Amino acid sequence: MELLSASGIRKYYRDTLTLANDGVFLSLIEGETRAVVGENGAGKSTLARVLAGLVHQDSGEVRVRGRRVRPGSVREAEAAGIGFVPQSSLLAEGLTVAENLALGREPRSLGLFVSRRKAYVETAMLVERFGFRLDPDSLVSSLTAAERRHAEIARALARGGEILILDEPTSILSESESAKLFELLSRLSSAGKAILLITHRLSEVLKIADSVTVLRDGRVIAEVPADGADEAELSSLMARGATRPRTSALSLAAAAGMGACAGPPALEIRGLRLAAGARPINLSVSPGEVLAVTALAGNGLGRLEDFASGLRTPDEGEVLVGGASLSSIPRDRLRSELMGYAPADRERRGLCLPATARDNLLALRRREFRARDWIGGRRRDEAAREAAAPLSLEAKPRQVAASLSGGNRQRLLLARELDRPRAVLVLAEPLQGLDLATQAEAALLIRELAAKGSAVLLLVSSIEEALGSADRVMALYRGETAFEGANEGSPTAASLLAAMTGAVA
Amino acid sequence: MILERLTSLGISTLASAAPLALAALGGLAAAASGSLSIALEGSMLVGAFTAAAVGHATGSAAAGMAAGAFAGLLLSLLVGGAAVGLKADVFVAGLAANILAPGIVSVASQAAYGTKGVLAAEALRSGQWEIIALLASASLALALFLSRSVFGLRLRVAGEGDEIAAAAGIRSGAYRLAAHLIAGAASGLAGAALAAGIGAYVPGMTSGRGWIALVAVFLGGRRPGGVALACLLFGLLFALSNLVQGFGGQGASSGAELLQAVPYAVTALALVAWKGAERRRKAGG
Incomplete structure (x- = not known):
């Protein structure tokens, strides 16, 4: 019936x-x-x-x-x-x-x-x-x-x-x-x-x-x-356009990557304890390199995000950006110049929902748009349109972010954080809420930024996303490193999952 | 001697804290519904005046108190109606009501009694313990109502946001308006109690107690128990400053003036500290 x-x-x-x-x-x-x-x-x-x-x-x-x-x-x-x-x-x-x-x-x-x-x-x-x-x-x-x-x-x-x-x-x-x-x-x-x-x-x-x-x-x-x-x-x-690339968006993006460049690490984490009683973790990401860290929920990925983005200062261990302690870098300078950060909690951390798409897009570029430009609304609109273009964000500059769909909010967030190659990119669940075509676009964009010298730390709960787009892969289990190695065919989805679930310690 | 002093200090603390507590719990209702009851001060003032006027006219203390609560409710209807119904800024609407209140009172007083000054109402005068008992039981009932009743539960859901309330089938606007009315009636009754304590209305007699009550809402962590504690603290400060004033004497006078300022200074400090803590919490979370 x-x-x-x-x-x-x-x-x-x-x-x-x-x-x-x-x-x-x-x-x-x-x-x-x-x-x-x-x-x-x-x-x-x-x-x-x-x-x-x-x-x-x-x-x-x-x-x-x-x-x-x-x-x-x-x-x-x-x-x-x-x-x-x-x-x-x-x-x-x-x-x-x-x-x-x-x-x-x-x-x-x-x-x-x-x-x-x-x-x-x-x-x-x-x-x-x-x-x-x-x-x-x-x-x-x-x-x-x-x-x-x-x-x-x-x-x-x-x-x-x-x-x-x-x-x-x-x-x-x-x-x-x-x-x-x-x-x-x-x-x-x-x-x-x-x-x-x-x-x-x-x-x-x-x-x-x-x-x-x-x-x-x-x-x-x-x-x-x-x-x-x-x-x-x-x-x-x-698919809206019949000819868009759609065979596994992520593997395509990985193919475009050049592999890790040698060089001193742009982001380094030493002796950081993610859970009480857990062995501390170490990691480093060099310019041009994409490191994906993956874990099942509740195994320290969220903690790592807090520390790597500098929102939390560790009691034990340190987080270094370009050799300087993250907590010593003024927040303003860090975010406008050194670090792009897309949080997993897009609504509460990533965006200001009551503000317009334009103001969200330009939030890290306050220095370019000073108070005396207050009349220059059109200039800002223009800048926002430019910033929105690479991810084909469908939003009017003055539309409030709250009125956007989940997918468009994610595009808005990524458009802001991926607008230029910064020294470090901390991207937590960057592909969440995106459709396949946009996932491919975003993954390519991340790869391009790495090729231009950004050190990318990807924090993803999906094994597929981790293996699809990184030079190196790391898995966490109960806040400890359960696997770390180059992504050259040796960690398969199955072996990575085994590490993430503690089957092999 | 010391025991006597302490007892009288205790009673004086309760007497100062009780009207604050009732007004603050009214403010808590508004805060819990996601709004802000800026107009507590104004409602207390019109409550005090109306209680004196009606008490004087009818010769009944009970009628005076009830009229005081009702007057507070009417003033908050203006604020709530503007803020919820017409979507005006609740802060501005509340401030307007606070400025309006002494104006209404002096116009009414001039028209009815030919004076803008003190309005005696012996019939309204009540015993200290009677007043404390009335205010304490009203506070307790209100606290219980907010935390345990079906209405209180839905009111708190309205405070979580329009979308969340809508998803639960709750019309947040109606609950917010009701919360404003509760705040108005509670602070109106608190103001009436002030007038009943001295058997008269004196212009400016609320002297910022509505604002202090509003601070107590946040200082108490927006929980009934915490709010009551904050009010007791403020009550103690008022009692101490009264006590020192009571000593009289030339030497004590400047000290007494300083002490009189203490409740207000603590209010200001508490607001700053609370704002700072909130900012840290937001940045951390």
Whole structure:
């Protein structure tokens, strides 16, 4: 029986002048898992938000079990059984998991107060039933990215979600976490839930989806069963330009690299302890070299990012840039001249969301645009346009960053950090949220900068990304170096994974 | 002798802290909802005046106190309506209300009583312990309401941001407006208590207590317990300065003036320290 149907969904964003959805249709039957795939800007997120009632479509309708759902109403969508799991968490940070799950239908005591015990029990039962890895009593602010995702799914279920819509659920998860998430989704599917997976990671979803809808430029290009679907064919359907390079973006970029140049290290880390009781790590990156460090979540990659970027000063060990201690270099000079830094936490660290794309792009070039240029808005617009061009960022200079899609935010961040060859580039998950074509562009750009003399430290949780683009590879396990060596075919994905999981110490 | 001194200091501390605590918990409601209750001071002032006027007219202390709370609520309706409804800058709207409050009061006082000065209201005068008990129980009820009730939980979600609230099906604007009203009523009642303590309205009698309450919200880490502690600290400072003033004598007078400035100086220092700590926290996180 048809559970969810959408027809003729059209949505035009006036402020960005984009027609995000242009007559999209979709249907979901009971127990079905459907993937909606497409490049950045194909209209996937808009479609998800329309279905969830977060965006009011211009025309077209959504029906659940044949009954029309009032557009633009989260409450109505929820009442109809649609549960939405957004790309970036929308849980209340200051509340516990149980309180978040209870919101809107809080169990009461004395009519006025929240019954914490009942809320706890309700959440605990849900956690038990579907095998979530969650403690109902822990504060959301203390959860990891993966736990947040689980909590979001649990919340959608707690609100009576029969149809789960997940927007890029694996975008910030490591491979093992993604695998666990997919296990959970298959359990939910066998419990009768219908699932809509919005993603651009085609290979990932083909394993668990029953059917695939391909979106391009706001239109449905194809609908096929996942069983026996040809990945190459689907990805060529997704692509806007038919002739863009798309055979493994990363290996292409690596082929363009020249290998490491000799020379004194531009970035050096000595005796740095990433976890209490762990053996300290050492690493160095020479100009022209790309070193990729990879680890599963919780094994010190985030810590390393904090120290390498200078946001945290180590108590033990040191971080040197061009031979000088990182903490002794004025922050202003470091960022404008010496170090490009793309943080993994794009929203909170990388960008200023309420500011315009232009101001984000030019944030490191304050000296070029002094106060007396305040009239020179046009000059700044021009400079911003120039900076945006290499990554084909689709944003108007004066558009606020918050209104950009996840992929465009990443392009904005990279456009700023990769605008010139700096001595050191610290890039954490630089390809996150990007579609295949842009991944290739970004990887090439990183390679070019290395060729011009930048020392690149890549911090990535994806083995594929680490092996695809680096001269040397290093793996961390529990904050210690589990593998380090040249990337010349000897570390395979399997051997690297073994090191990352502690199978070989 | 010393024991007596300490007891009277303790009582004096409680008496100074109680109105601060109630106003500060009102401010906490606004802070928790993601807004800022700049107008605590103004609400306290109109609360004090209205309590005296209504107490004087009706001869009932209870009616005076209730009217004081209501007047505070009305003033905060202006601020909340402008900030939430018309999307005005909450800081500017609150400042405007604080400037407006003494103006309204003196115009009303001139029109009704032909004076802009002291307005005696013997009927409003209440015992010290009665006032402390009323304020303490109102504070406790408000703290409990904010931290444990369904309404309080949703209010805190509204404070996490519009998008997060919307995802939880909560209309953040409505909760923010309600929080402003709570802040207004609480500080209006606190102001009324000040007037009840001396059985009169005296122009400028709040003397910055609304601002101090606002500081206590942040100094107390935006938690009810912490806010109450901060208010006790400020209460102690007020009590100490009163005590030294009480000694009288020529030599003590300049010292007393200095001591009178202490609560305000601590307020200023606390604000600076808190701002600095916040900046460090943001830079680190």
